[in-house]
Amino acid sequence: MSVIDDLASEFARLPGIGRKTAYRLTHHLLKSPPEEAGRLAGAIVTMAERVKRCAICGSLGETDPCEFCLSGVRDRTTICVVEEASDIAAIEGSGSFRGLYHVLGGCLSPLDGIGPEELKIDALLARLDDGVGEVILATNPSVEGEATATYLHKVLASRGMSVTRLARGLPVGGDLEYADGVTIAQALAGRRDM
Amino acid sequence: MFLARISLRNFRNFENEVIELPQEGAALIGANGQGKTNLLEAIYYLEIFRSFRGARDDQLVNFGAEYFRVEAHVACVDDGEGGEAVEVAAGYVRDGRRKKVTINGGEAARMAEGIGRIGAIIFTASDVEMVAGGPGARRRFLDIALSLVEPSYLADLQRYRQILTQRNELLRERGDASSLAAWNDGLVAVGSRIMQARARWISDARPRFSRHCEAISGGEEAAMEYAPSVSMINGEQADGSKLTREEWESAFREQLDRLRERERRRGVTVVGPHRDDLRLGLLGRRDQLSLRAFGSAGQQRTAAIALRMVEAETWRESRGRRPIVMLDDVFAELDPQRATRMFEMLSSQEWGQVIVTSPKPDDYALMGGRLSEYRIERGRVNRI
Ligand SMILES: [Zn+2]
Numbered sequence: 001m002s003v004i005d006d007l008a009s010e011f012a013r014l015p016g017i018g019r020k021t022a023y024r025l026t027h028h029l030l031k032s033p034p035e036e037a038g039r040l041a042g043a044i045v046t047m048a049e050r051v052k053r054c055a056i057c058g059s060l061g062e063t064d065p066c067e068f069c070l071s072g073v074r075d076r077t078t079i080c081v082v083e084e085a086s087d088i089a090a091i092e093g094s095g096s097f098r099g100l101y102h103v104l105g106g107c108l109s110p111l112d113g114i115g116p117e118e119l120k121i122d123a124l125l126a127r128l129d130d131g132v133g134e135v136i137l138a139t140n141p142s143v144e145g146e147a148t149a150t151y152l153h154k155v156l157a158s159r160g161m162s163v164t165r166l167a168r169g170l171p172v173g174g175d176l177e178y179a180d181g182v183t184i185a186q187a188l189a190g191r192r193d194m
Numbered sequence: 195m196f197l198a199r200i201s202l203r204n205f206r207n208f209e210n211e212v213i214e215l216p217q218e219g220a221a222l223i224g225a226n227g228q229g230k231t232n233l234l235e236a237i238y239y240l241e242i243f244r245s246f247r248g249a250r251d252d253q254l255v256n257f258g259a260e261y262f263r264v265e266a267h268v269a270c271v272d273d274g275e276g277g278e279a280v281e282v283a284a285g286y287v288r289d290g291r292r293k294k295v296t297i298n299g300g301e302a303a304r305m306a307e308g309i310g311r312i313g314a315i316i317f318t319a320s321d322v323e324m325v326a327g328g329p330g331a332r333r334r335f336l337d338i339a340l341s342l343v344e345p346s347y348l349a350d351l352q353r354y355r356q357i358l359t360q361r362n363e364l365l366r367e368r369g370d371a372s373s374l375a376a377w378n379d380g381l382v383a384v385g386s387r388i389m390q391a392r393a394r395w396i397s398d399a400r401p402r403f404s405r406h407c408e409a410i411s412g413g414e415e416a417a418m419e420y421a422p423s424v425s426m427i428n429g430e431q432a433d434g435s436k437l438t439r440e441e442w443e444s445a446f447r448e449q450l451d452r453l454r455e456r457e458r459r460r461g462v463t464v465v466g467p468h469r470d471d472l473r474l475g476l477l478g479r480r481d482q483l484s485l486r487a488f489g490s491a492g493q494q495r496t497a498a499i500a501l502r503m504v505e506a507e508t509w510r511e512s513r514g515r516r517p518i519v520m521l522d523d524v525f526a527e528l529d530p531q532r533a534t535r536m537f538e539m540l541s542s543q544e545w546g547q548v549i550v551t552s553p554k555p556d557d558y559a560l561m562g563g564r565l566s567e568y569r570i571e572r573g574r575v576n577r578i
Contacts, residue, residue, distance in 0.1 A: 018290075108376060110363035115373055143356045143380055151376035 004030070053085075056127065058103030058120055060085045068100055075099040077133040081124065081152065083107050083140060091138065094184035099136075102127065107139055107148040116151060125155070134162045136191055153194045164191040195277045195313055196547040197237065197518055198269035204259035205239075206232040207573035214577075216566050217271060219548035221559045224570035230551035233570065234316060234520050236264045237549070240282045241312045242338060243295055243305050247320070251286045251293060261287040268312060275515035282311045306349055310342040313513065313546075315506040318522040321498035325485050329471040336472060339505045340395055343512040347391055354384045358468055366461045378450060381466065386442035388467045389422055389434070396420040396472065397435030399504045404477075406500035410535050415477040416485065416497055423469035424449055495527055499536060506545075516546035523551050525558045533558065 001009075004026055011022035029037045053059070054066035061067055068074055078099030082088060085103050104119045128135075135156055139145035149165055156163045167190030179187075196217045202208040207229045222230050231247075235254075238246045245254060255262045263285040270279045283296045295302045302308040323331045341348040361377040400418050407416035419433060424446045426434050434442075449465045450457075457464045474497055475482035476489060483489075485497050509517050521540070525533045537558050540548070552559035555567055567578040 108360075108373070110360050110367065110369065110373075115369065143353055143360065146380050147357075147360070147376045150379045151373065154372065154375065 056123075057101050058085060058105060058123070059088050059101055073098075077131055078136065079124070079127065079132055079134075080136045080138050082138050083145065083148070087138065090179060090181075091184055091188075094181040094188065096185040096188050097136075104139070104148070107142070107144040108151060109144045119148070121152070121155065124152075125159070128156075128159060128161060132161070134164060136188070137163065137165045137194070149194070157194070163194045165194050166191050195268055195270060195275065195515060195518070197266055197312065197314075197549075199265075199267040200233075200237055201263075201265040202233075202236050203261075203263040204256035205236045205262045205264055206254060206256060208232065208236070209256060209259075209573060211573070211575055213568070213575050215547070215549070217269075217547060219550070219561070219565045220568050221555060221561070221565040222549065222551045222568050222570050222575070223553070223555045223559065224551075225553055228570045229573045229575075230570050231318075231522055232573075233575070234318075234522050234549065234551060237266065237312065237520065238314055238316050239264055240266050240284055241314050242309055242341075243284055243293070246316055246318070252288055252291070255286065255288060260289065261285060266312060277515055280311055282308065284308075306341075306345070309348060312518065313509070313515070314518040314520055315502060315509060316520040316522065317499060317502045317524045319524060319527050321502060322491075322494050322527075323498075324501055325474055325489065325494040325497045327486075329469075332472040332474075333468075333470055335501060335505075336392055336395070336470075339508065340391055342505075343395075343508055344391055347388070350384050350387050350391075354381070354388055354467065357381050357384060358463055358466070362462050365457055365463065368458070368461075378447070381463070382443050382446045382450070385424075385466050386439055386446055389424060389442050389446070389470070390437065390439055392467070392470065393420050393422070393434035393437065395508070397433045399508065400433070402504045402507055403497075403500050406503045406539075407496055409539055410496045410499060410532055411493065412531060412535060414493065414496075416493075416500070417475050417477055417482060419473045419475075421471040421473045423465050423467065423471075492529055492532060496532060499524065503539075510544075516544055518547045518549065519545045520549045521551070523553070525552070537561075 007029075008019070008022040008026045011017055011025050012019055017025070029040070050062050051060050052062065052064040054061060054064050054069055056065050056069045059066045059068060063070065075098045079102050080091060080097055080099055081102045081104060082091070083104055083106060088101050088103070091097050091101075102120070102124050104121070104124075106114050106119055108114060108116065108119070135152075137149040137152055139148045153163050153165075166187040197215055199212065199214050201212045203210055213233075222233060224230050235245055235247060239254070244251070263283065265281065265283040268280045268282065270277055281296075281298050284294070286293045295305060295308045297308050297311060324335050337347075337351055341351070357377055357380045361374070361381060364374055364377065396418065397420070403418045404416055408414065422434060424442070426437065426445060437445075446466065453464050474485040476485055476493065485494060489497065506517050506519060519540075525537065528536060541561060541564075548561060548565060550559050550561065550565060559565075560567060569576050569578060
């Protein structure tokens with residue numbers, strides 16, 4: 001394997017990139033000035049070194065605890081539960097949520113061997129003592145996301161927590177990650193008690 | 195609305211054919227194995243985006259080819275029914291098993307968006323399986339008929355199957371009760387929508403089914419009824435069509451609870467619309483005899499045709515226009531009396547375009563001269 005093949009096969013491991021696209025990206029870099037490849041490589045290395053997972057909420061940022069958990073201005077009585085750290089950017093982008101987050105690290109899916117123990121549910125329960133009044137379940141509207149919300153609702157309600165679910169309006173089967181800010185803002189505003 | 199043109203590229207034994215069809219319809223004449231049914235399969239593929247014969251997409255690609263593509267132009271006529279001309283196309287590539295559906299040139303984001311655009315109903319000799327075969331064939335019939343008239347039905351069905359697969363996996367690996375309960379809400383909510391839709395459709399279809407059976411058989415009465423796996427609590431409402439969503443939900447939930455032990459033992463969800471049946475029977479002097487178990491071949495064929503007639507009628511009523519009707523060599527399977535009555539019924543119906551296949555250009559196939567004749571030979575089609 002040549003060094004060109006090496007890079008292409010690294011690209012091909014990324015989600016959504018097939019063999020053809022991997023070679024197109026590689027050849028694009030080959031044709032570009034060497035600084036461009038250097039910048040890309042540098043950005044990848046820096047990201048890998050600096051980005052940490054927050055030990056409290058599971059979000060990704062440059063500090064641990066993260067900027068949300070450390071913030072003095074965010075509403076500490078509300079926690080928004082999401083499947084993946086990448087969902088946070090979408091909700092932040094809507095500009096209509098000022099509380100804290102909690103990343104589950106996936107959703108219930110027996111076919112993928114993911115049960116409650118595989119998700120960060122104990123860590124969520126451990127956070128509920130500090131004056132948290134409402135938990136918003138912002139898992140995806142997929143069947144797995146809905147089952148996860150049902151499961152969490154039962155666990156949280158038994159602890160006297162007020163539990164809400166994002167209003168419908170998100171495209172069915174569409175991930176939170178890809179919904180636009182206005183849609184998410186509406187879903188948040190219309191959230192309902194479960 | 196009628197199918198004005200169909201183009202096939204590497205579909206089964208058609209390499210590259212473009213066929214123009216007149217508004218009244220066509221009789222496709224050819225010996226067996228020349229491609230008559232393949233052509234109907236291609237047309238109907240653009241209605242439901244899969245083979246009505248249950249073939250996988252890769253089996254539809256011409257031997258040695260890499261892909262197939264089918265395109266249809268449905269034209270509008272000034273018949274007061276409205277509707278819009280539409281181009282429906284579907285393609286499949288072996289490499290990566292990619293399937294693409296386009297409506298008027300734009301890619302459909304989801305299959306449900308493109309389904310039912312041709313507006314065709316197909317009668318085939320293998321329809322008899324719906325009567326003589328297991329409940330799966332009857333559920334498939336219900337599901338297609340309902341998907342074509344109720345926009346949300348297909349989405350519910352797909353969602354139900356996903357939940358069921360996940361839940362069965364959990365049962366198989368002996369998951370705990372609280373994990374299982376997380377899947378019950380979705381199963382019950384979506385499953386109840388499906389059962390309610392089926393119950394209503396069947397209740398509406400029941401008198402039509404008996405009428406058609408009687409007409410084709412020349413007086414034999416037949417009946418259909420919904421046999422849901424979730425048994426109904428209220429005995430008075432025998433067919434379930436008056437049950438509210440909430441009543442279906444509580445019946446489903448109650449039976450999931452009651453059968454908890456059995457499903458744990460068997461490792462599979464034992465109750466729900468995936469186990470439904472559509473009961474078809476002959477009305478005897480005292481009781482009802484199952485058509486599946488006791489019907490003669492002729493009675494079973496009659497019932498299968500009656501089911502398709504019902505499908506065509508409900509389709510017409512929900513869309514407000516006449517469907518395109520395709521008859522795949524159905525007269526050959528019937529005895530002469532039934533064939534004559536069937537022919538009279540079909541000729542008197544307010545159908546739209548009719549497309550018939552037959553080995554011989556007889557009076558039935560040509561609908562008494564109403565249809566234009568086409569010859570099919572080894573994947574080539576020529577108008578006579
Ligand atoms: Zn944090």
